Amino acid sequence: MYEWDVFISHASEDTNEVAVPLANELRRRGIRVWIDARELEIGDKLREKVGEGLTRSRFGVVVITPRSAAKTWPRDELNALLALEEDGVKRVLPVWHDIDRAGAAAAFPLIADRLAGSTSAGIEALAVTIARIVLDPKHSSPASTVSSPGRRLVAQFERDPSGPAVRDFLQSEERIIRAAFGPVDSIVWSPAIGPHSADLAIAEHWVSASRMIWSVVILGRADSPLSDGVTIDADIDVLAARLEAIRKWMAGNLAEARNVLDEVETGFQGMVIAGRRPPPGSSVAAVLRDYNDMQMDVRVRTYDWLVDAAFKMEVSPGGRS
Amino acid sequence: MIDEDWLKSLRFESLQGVQVTGLVATGSTHVVLDALTPEGEHVVLKTYRHALGFHIKEIPPFITAKKEYDVGRVNEKLRRLIGRDDLDDMTAEYDRLYSSITRLVQEIGVPGAVLRSAMQGLLDDEMLFLLKTPGMRRRLQHWATMREEARDSTDLILIVNGPNFPMTIPRVQLIAWARKTLREIEELPPPANLAPESLTSNPLYVWGAAVMDGFFTDDELPAVADYIEQHFGRLPARDDIFPLLNQCTAIAELMTFYLKESEVARFVKLCAACGLHFQPRSRPHVEDAEDTSDDDDGNESDASPSRPSGTSWWQRMRRRWSGS
Numbered sequence: 252m253y254e255w256d257v258f259i260s261h262a263s264e265d266t267n268e269v270a271v272p273l274a275n276e277l278r279r280r281g282i283r284v285w286i287d288a289r290e291l292e293i294g295d296k297l298r299e300k301v302g303e304g305l306t307r308s309r310f311g312v313v314v315i316t317p318r319s320a321a322k323t324w325p326r327d328e329l330n331a332l333l334a335l336e337e338d339g340v341k342r343v344l345p346v347w348h349d350i351d352r353a354g355a356a357a358a359f360p361l362i363a364d365r366l367a368g369s370t371s372a373g374i375e376a377l378a379v380t381i382a383r384i385v386l387d388p389k390h391s392s393p394a395s396t397v398s399s400p401g402r403r404l405v406a407q408f409e410r411d412p413s414g415p416a417v418r419d420f421l422q423s424e425e426r427i428i429r430a431a432f433g434p435v436d437s438i439v440w441s442p443a444i445g446p447h448s449a450d451l452a453i454a455e456h457w458v459s460a461s462r463m464i465w466s467v468v469i470l471g472r473a474d475s476p477l478s479d480g481v482t483i484d485a486d487i488d489v490l491a492a493r494l495e496a497i498r499k500w501m502a503g504n505l506a507e508a509r510n511v512l513d514e515v516e517t518g519f520q521g522m523v524i525a526g527r528r529p530p531p532g533s534s535v536a537a538v539l540r541d542y543n544d545m546q547m548d549v550r551v552r553t554y555d556w557l558v559d560a561a562f563k564m565e566v567s568p569g570g571r572s
Numbered sequence: 573m574i575d576e577d578w579l580k581s582l583r584f585e586s587l588q589g590v591q592v593t594g595l596v597a598t599g600s601t602h603v604v605l606d607a608l609t610p611e612g613e614h615v616v617l618k619t620y621r622h623a624l625g626f627h628i629k630e631i632p633p634f635i636t637a638k639k640e641y642d643v644g645r646v647n648e649k650l651r652r653l654i655g656r657d658d659l660d661d662m663t664a665e666y667d668r669l670y671s672s673i674t675r676l677v678q679e680i681g682v683p684g685a686v687l688r689s690a691m692q693g694l695l696d697d698e699m700l701f702l703l704k705t706p707g708m709r710r711r712l713q714h715w716a717t718m719r720e721e722a723r724d725s726t727d728l729i730l731i732v733n734g735p736n737f738p739m740t741i742p743r744v745q746l747i748a749w750a751r752k753t754l755r756e757i758e759e760l761p762p763p764a765n766l767a768p769e770s771l772t773s774n775p776l777y778v779w780g781a782a783v784m785d786g787f788f789t790d791d792e793l794p795a796v797a798d799y800i801e802q803h804f805g806r807l808p809a810r811d812d813i814f815p816l817l818n819q820c821t822a823i824a825e826l827m828t829f830y831l832k833e834s835e836v837a838r839f840v841k842l843c844a845a846c847g848l849h850f851q852p853r854s855r856p857h858v859e860d861a862e863d864t865s866d867d868d869d870g871n872e873s874d875a876s877p878s879r880p881s882g883t884s885w886w887q888r889m890r891r892r893w894s895g896s
Contacts, residue, residue: 456723460600461730461743464573502657502710506717514718517710518658520573544629547652548573 255285256385256392257344258308260329262319269314269348269370272530276378279527279555281405282385282394283562305331309342309392310385313362316348320358333361344384346370346377374530400424401561408554412473414525417554418450421470424561428453431560432466442467442511445504447497452512452519463514469493471525473554480534483542483551487525491549494521498548521549528555574598574621578629579605585637586617601735620664622734624785627662628653633786643792646782647799653778660707663781665827665835668736670707672830675737677703678749682756692829693853697763698822704757704768712757715750718743766822767815775804776820776843783842784835793845800846808847817848824852 257277261270274284285304305311313319313329329343336342345362347355347369368380388395394402404427407420421428422440428451429435437454450470454463469490477484501508502517509515529535543550579595582605586592589610596604596616603626605617617635625632628649631640653659660666677685682703689699702708715732722728722743730746733739741749762768771777779796782788788796800807807816820843827834836852843850 457600458726461723461727461732462600499655502706505710505713509717509719516714518573518661520575544578545649545652547628547649547656548575550575550577 253309253393254307255283255304256309256394257282257284257381258304258311259284259286259314260311261286261314262316262321264318265314265316265348269316269374272374273312273314273346273378273381275528275530275555276375277382277385278558278562279405280378280382280386281402281558282382282392283399283401309390310381311343312381313343313345313359314348315345315350315355315359317350317354320350320354329359329362341390344368344381346381399561400427400564401558404554404558404561408473408527414450414470414472417473418470421451421557426564427557427561430564431557437463437513439512444497444508444511445500447493447500449494449497452515454513454515462516463512465512465515465519466522467494467497467512467519468522468524471523473525473527475526476535477526477529477551477553478535478538478542480538483538484526487523487542487551490523490525491521491546491551494523494549497521518548523549523551524554524557525551526553528553574603574626575629579603579626582631584631584640586635587637588617589637590615590617592617620735622662622664622667624663624781624787630787641787643788643795644799646787647796650778650782651803653781654775655772657706657710657772659772659778659781660711663785665784665831665839666707666781667734668831668834669823669827670702670711671734671737673699673702673708673826674711674733675739676830677753678733678739678741682753682760686760697766698826700760700763701766701768701819701822702826703760704763705771706769707772708757709754712750712754715746716754718747720744720747765814766818767812768819770812770815771819771823774816774819775800776807776816776839776846776848777823780820780823780839780842783838788842790841793842796842797845797847806847817850820848821850821852824850828852828854 259270259274270286274286277284285308311329333343343362343365345355345359345365349370350358368377370377384390385392386395393399403424404420407417410416418441425438428438432453432455434455435453436456439452440450442449442452444467449467452465452467454465456463471486471490475484475486477487498517498519498521501515501519505515505517512519529539539551539553576595576598579598582592582594584592586607590607592605592607594606596606598604598621601621602618603621603623605619607615607617609615619632619635623632623634624630625641628646630646630649633639633641653662660670673685676688680688685703686699720743727743729740729742731738731740732746739746779800783793783796804810807813810816820839824836824840824843827836827839840850840852
């Protein structure tokens with residue numbers, strides 16, 4: 252039984268350009284990815300941790316670049332992966348970046364004929380190819396066999412990405428919300444706040460200040476484009492405006508609001524969750540960042556925030572669940 | 573609510589030359605930032621959370637070694653605060669003003685506060701004005717609408733009203749007091765030509781919060797004034813010029829009288845840059861006093877927050893009555 256679907260072996264120089272973007276693209280497809288840049292924490296012994304990644308992952312994606320070809324460490328990881336293939340089950344998925352076949356064959360002769368994909372058509376296209384292999388039921392990877400909350404959440408996006416449908420799913424998987432928000436003392440689903448409504452509200456009780464710190468959340472579509480690369484999507488702006496309307500109504504009707512949300516304050520944190528995480532450095536990511544920078548007490552997050560929390564919850568048995 | 577994700581992303585050099593490397597925690601009164609000294613030693617910087625910069629996602633100028641804000645961006649953010657009834661909770665100077673008056677009212681009641689205001693040489697209207705603003709109503713309603721049942725024993729007696737003028741009071745008593753105070757304020761006559769309900773829409777109240785929290789140099793004020801004129805019209809030519817001007821004067825005088833070392837001069841300068849010229853009456857100095865037996869230690873956390881530092885309201889009252 253594997254804990255992760257994919258372990259990504261890469262040279263540290265390729266972390267930001269290839270490994271992390273590829274991991275993000277795989278994760279948004281519901282694949283559990285182990286990558287040293289994300290999972291290694293202070294105090295972990297590197298060799299033990301990597302060994303753990305290799306033995307607990309169904310597939311090892313080896314990123315072959317001119318940098319990794321010159322490195323001993325990724326070669327060690329590759330040899331370990333190949334050793335695990337002794338039972339004849341395919342485990343190694345080499346991917347190529349910034350290197351031609353001849354160069355890769357010279358550096359890694361054992362896997363020269365096992366090309367799984369390359370980044371030439373973009374990271375997203377490569378992720379689609381890898382995801383197809385990983386999610387194939389015959390390969391028995393965790394994502395294809397285990398009905399985990401994170402995988403079910405991603406499947407929900409594919410089945411019905413509308414806000415109400417995702418809310419209903421999350422209500423049935425409340426532990427995802429608890430994992431994402433951290434300490435949670437109260438959750439109210441679909442609160443009617445005067446003439447307004449939200450999808451959920453989450454509170455943490457600050458004991459030292461005797462205050463309930465509320466986040467009021469509106470869920471948008473999971474397939475929202477978020478932005479056209481120039482301005483924020485109009486639907487996102489409408490959802491953010493709904494939160495401001497709630498705040499304004501609450502200012503004049505605090506007692507009534509508190510009948511629904513215990514000791515809520517007008518300065519609550521508003522949150523819109525919509526769309527999927529744009530590639531770092533993309534124009535959509537830049538628009539989203541600038542939009543968030545201008546918002547007061549409202550933050551737009553992508554659903555990948557919840558997906559990450561769901562998978563982290565699965566991977567960390569000691570975590571909140 | 574301060575955006576903790578934004579705080580976590582903060583990287584800048586503070587006034588003390590230490591590099592801020594992120595967030596440790598936020599509390600109800602303070603923000604604690606992680607930092608590294610030039611010698612490589614880990615330290616934490618603890619600062620008051622009632623700083624406008626934290627609320628508008630701009631590094632507060634008073635904690636940075638160099639300017640980190642952009643005038644145009646801050647202007648846009650401030651415009652979004654027009655109409656917010658909790659600006660007084662986001663800003664150090666307004667928070668100090670509101671919390672000092674709140675504690676004064678808690679100590680001597682609404683009629684007492686209004687009477688004392690008159691005795692101190694302020695017009696009655698200025699105190700009436702502040703008591704009837706959305707900010708004061710929000711503060712009192714927050715307590716008045718609290719649940720009466722305590723969650724647990726730690727919830728029975730509360731310390732409220734911020735760090736400068738804290739009030740320690742049983743929960744039930746706080747709720748009853750806030751409800752009674754709201755009723756009493758409601759019954760007060762409306763102050764003439766001050767329109768307290770519209771204070772939060774007064775651009776100078778909003779931009780005033782920023783200048784008093786360290787945003788905008790004197791050289792930048794003309795650009796700020798241009799922006800305000802562009803979006804809110806030329807203030808001296810507006811139909812509501814009298815409430816606008818009176819609100820600014822009232823805020824300036826209340827801060828002058830009730831706060832020690834306030835940044836009111838910067839507020840006055842901003843108003844002048846926007847064409848509203850006035851000078852708040854100055855607070856009497858200790859050397860003016862006829863009787864020094866009732867001295868003041870000027871400590872804002874002292875039990876008499878209403879008394880300005882270095883003087884006695886009884887002394888000023890006597891001068892006022894004697895016509896001096």
